[in-house]
Amino acid sequence: MALDDKMVEILVGVSMKIKALPLSPHNHGDRWIWGGDKKGGFTVKFAYHIAQNRILEDDFSTPNPSATLWKHLWQAPVQGNVKVCVRKAAANILPTRSRLSERGIDIDTQCPFCDEEVESPIHALRDCPHAVSILQVANIPTLTNASCVANWLIAIYTLAPAAFSPLLMLIWATWRNRNSRIWEEDCKSAHELVPLTLGWWNDYKAAHVHPVRDNGLRVLHKWCKHSFGFIKLNVDAAFNMDTGLAGLGGIFLDHEGSVVGGFRHTLEVANSPRHAELLALIHGVQLALDHHLTPLVVESDCMDLVQAIPGSSLDHSDLGFLLSDLRALLIAALGARVGYGKRTTNLVAHSLAQEAKDGQFSVNFFTNCPPSVEAFVFSDCNDSPSMN
The missing domain is CATH 3.30.420.10 (Ribonuclease H-like superfamily/Ribonuclease H)
Structure with missing residues (x-):
């Protein structure tokens, strides 16, 4: 029975993967390794990434933009607490009044700033006049056609990647400012909050963002002759x-x-x-x-x-x-x-x-x-x- 072109292509691909296996010509004992990690060890962190990708991928045959968002978020040069806050907002689990109400908490769902709209994550961080003023001072696009925080972040990274990390900082600062207003009756204006937040960000980058470290290795930048006889x-x-x-x-x-x-x-x-x-x-x-x-x-x-x-x-x-x-x-x-x-x-x-x-x-x-x-x-x- 003749094989169709698709089957031949699959078999050739399998053959190439077998040939690519990094085999030793020497007789080493067999052992188990976890193929998904470069060090061969299974970790909870890696299992988390697998589960996250499986949950987010509605269609395995097409690229998942949300998976790309998480990658850019975790690699962004911002503090860890900023990433956690933004992740909650992007996953629609930030405890805004609407989300708390959906979970059975008897609470007024109106926005504590404008008192005109229900306080959803996207309203609190982008659409509320309080949030709009912060974004305008920082010159960050609002892109109101994005219906949720995750889509907004994806659109920002795609259309204005230089604004992505500053936006992460400002989302965190906006939420922090919102909490200060509710719990401490203290709130900064956009003209106070934006330079303060971006100043913190610059200080963080200066202290934590470095070129690739050599981990104690002697790194050569120019070819060197070695000792006599070598x-x-x-x-x-x-x-x-x-x-x-x-x-x-x-x-x-x-x-x-x-x-x-x-x-x-x-x-x-x-x-x-x-x-x-x-x-x-x-x-x-x-x-x-x-x-x-x-x-x-x-x-x-x-x-x-x-x-x-x-x-x-x-x-x-x-x-x-x-x-x-x-x-x-x-x-x-x-x-x-x-x-x-x-x-x-x-x-x-x-x-x-x-x-x-x-x-x-x-x-x-x-x-x-x-x-x-x-x-x-x-x-x-x-x-x-x-x-x-």
Whole structure:
């Protein structure tokens, strides 16, 4: 019986996923891992995200805008209590008078500011004259066609993303100001509240929002020559997110910066960019052993792996067995260590990996530097500092 095109497409997809499994060639004992987490461990936090996505997805075949909203909300550079307040408003569980009444509490449902409309979440935070004045002072669009807080937030992020985080702060401040009026008979005007709130936000960002931390790693910003007698290996990987095709690249340089070897290798499919980066490290160290390029110092621009090698953060993930293989190779390479360097320190290996991704190379080891990367080698190795 002939297979239809749809079935063939499904079978090819399954085949590629099987091929992409990060399998070790060595005999490791079987163990269970939680595939949904990069560290292989099950957490309540991850279960919460699964449940949230399942509840919110009315149609699994189409993207869910609310799921995107939660992602942007939790990643926004604002305080945690602001995120909690906005999440309650977006989920329609903020304890406004209308919501309390719906839950059986005998209460006047009129807005405590305007006393003209029922106090729903969207009225309290956008439509009430009190809220409108705050948004106008802050120059935040009201977008009154959005019928609820969640839709309003989605529309703001889509049409005016720069206003998203300030709006989160102002929603929290508006609700706080509303509570102060009810419980403390104190209320700030919009011209007082907006600069005060945005000032708090700027102070928070200055104290808490930083560039990506190096977590104690020595971070290199420029390629460095290493100590006399050592060979330095820089590796990188390039990954096609659509096809899973990956390219691995690496370059071996002596203490003077002269090329003593390198490699390009094309992978038909890899599981993820990090899987490809790990295979680049394994291939590079194995080639160093095969060609007696030791003692060895290794450098990668994948911080997750550099941190995981001496630690155990990924030992129970799908990459755990391959990490064990890499550690054994590093020991065999006279105790070689892997350090972290930014992409700017890794341009030669990066270029070789891109060439491997775009071509067809089967562990192509070379001793003469390819013309395509000669300029990068020259730039890296001339007048570069020494690393002692």
